[in-house]
Amino acid sequence: MSKTAAIIGGGVIGGGWAARFALNGWNVQVFDPDPQAERKIAEVMGNARRSMPGLTDVALPEEGTISFHASIVEAVAGASWIQESVPERLDIKHKTFAKVQAACAPDAVIGSSTSGFKPSELQQGAARPEQIMVAHPFNPVYLLPLVELVPGNDNTGLLVEKAMTMLSALGMYPLHLKKEIDAHVADRFLEAVWREALWLVKDGIASTEEIDNAIRYGFGIRWAQMGLFETYRVAGGEAGMKHFMAQFGPCLSWPWTKLMDVPEFTDELVDLIAGQSDAQSGMHSIRELERIRDNNLVTMMRGLKTQDWGAGALMNAHEKQMRAGTVLAARADEIEDPAAPVLTVHRAVPLDWVDYNGHMNEARYLHAFGDATDRFMEMIGCDAAYIASGGSYFTAETHIRHLDEAHAGDVIEVTTRVLAGAGKKMHLWHEMRIGERLVATGEHFLLHVSLATRKPSAPSPEIEAALARFAQAQATLPQPDGAGRAVGAPR
The missing domain is CATH 1.10.1040.10 (N-(1-d-carboxylethyl)-l-norvaline Dehydrogenase; domain 2)
Structure with a gap:
């Protein structure tokens, strides 16, 4: 079911909100009387498309549509979230809310990007004051997760919970203030x-x-x-x-x-x-400074992500939510067709994976294939709990063929098949694609090891059985082109 957000006011903050919603799969309807609004939001979307997908190690959902409308009535039609980002004048905001509430669904959340006004001030004279709350974000909205959610005294608990759930699903952190104050907290x-x-x-x-x-x-x-x-x-x-x-x-x-x-x-x-x-x-132009800022933010936030700390922990939780219910979170017995190569990576190439040649650095191909191996290990039961119990697979040999280029923002998919899997040995074949284009292959040979002795050992019967299910089902597939190839061998 498609989700729809209305953006009333398409400046820097409104454009950032549009990008946050659209890149999370929402359809976005914009009203802004500025004749340059469409151009300005297109430029914000360009910056967001190059930076936001690289925050997570799983691809964002299919991008929603962005449409521009001649009136507030048209923009709020069917919207479950309405974000007001008009100039910081209370009289303008009151007129805007009156037009919004005359046309919107009674159960839609109306958030205000105001940085200073209290919700009680925004709600003055409103037809349904409980519907209006402060939802104050930070620039760039499409990268920074904090949003100060201030409902005021007239808001019902159910509407506040709905707002918090929606914001969390966008990868944001709703800081729910129980008491209003001028300029909120940050x-x-x-x-x-x-x-x-x-x-x-x-x-x-x-x-x-x-x-x-x-x-x-x-x-x-x-x-x-x-x-x-x-x-x-x-x-x-x-x-x-x-x-x-x-x-x-x-x-x-x-x-x-x-x-x-x-x-x-x-x-x-x-x-x-x-x-x-x-x-x-x-x-530097403002657009250049925005891109420099976005590069730095993505790099810092991804660093925090590896430590599962601060904004990085929030990103990991969002990523887990996006993986849930997909093959990227499935266990071996949930894979209906073990004879087919299984999807193990589906993500965008982040900004910090690109080298001086303008394409993905060769070390990041190993990174992506390593993630694919880790995902397959998790799928057959060699997960964090199993590793904590004293067993794991160690990579003994790797071979990567670089066949084509990948660039920042490209969505890469890695599929994995088992060339051999019995006893202590696991032989995997990975193929990386961008759409239908094959850009790299990775061949990994692994041995199961006891973490107590650091020597090869038999895996648990459950892992051995899960691995054998794939190995036996895929044994009849044609040998992949390039498997077993040595460095420098004819292509």
Whole structure:
């Protein structure tokens, strides 16, 4: 069943929401009176298509459609989620909500991207105030998972639960605030840092670039994976948070900051900051800076993913959800036709897999084929629990043929068949395709090993039987072209 989202306001944030929904398989209906809206969203979608699919190690669902509509009435028709991202003026938002509620389904979630208004302010005069809630994301919406969900006092629990379920299914983290406050949570931190930064520039203490360097080379990296309180807990050493607060708490009364005072926004201050900012990064266009930002975010978030920590843990959970119910999560006895090669990898090539030649690095072919072997091992029962019990398969020999190129964003599929499987031995053949095009083959020979002795040993009877089922069913298939080939042999 197709899912439909309506985007009211297609600027930077609205376009990001459109990309997040569409690349997760939703159909998106956009209303924005700006005649450039279609071009702007197309550019955001271009950035999202090159970066977002590479966050996960399983391919995103088929992309939904994006359509543009001449009225709010048309845009909200059939939508179960409606995201308002119009300018930050309460009168404009109230007029928008009135038009939305006159036409939308009563059980649709109406989220507002507002960074400052409280839900009680948004709900004033609304026909169904319980339907409207703050859903404040962070740019770029298609990569950063945080969304502050603030329902206000009039919202029903069922509608809030529906909103949280929908956002989680998009790979986002809904931070449900039980109490409303101006600017919610995250922007209050950002405003405090911004205010202090303005003073540091105005007073000639540091330039815009030096302030950015202080963040990105220091505490910004710590915050990216541990946040604030956990970072300070570690800073307290073995004595923990109590020691940290006892040691550094008194400095809160010292005149270190000017958080309660704001520098006057004179023309001189604006020109000073704008000039330093232009000198810092003016050699790049905004679209170039967005792509640089996206490259960095994907790389950092994928690093956190390998550690199953912070945003990476959230991505792993989303990926598990996407795999559920597909062959990528099936056990051996759930495969109806063991005679056919089985799908073991279905994913996009991420940005950090591409080398200086502009295509997938040869090491990443081994990475993908290694994932295929791991998936097949898991399928026949050699999973984490089995390995923890003391047995596993070790790869003894690998041969890869590079037949064609793969580029960032290409969706690759690896199918796996068993050339031989009996006793301690497992001989696998992998084929990597992009659509119908064969781009590489991988041949793996593995031995079952006791992790206690680090020597070959017999697998469990269950694993041996599961492996034999595939080996026997596939024994009549033609020998694949290139199997057993040595390096340098004629093609």
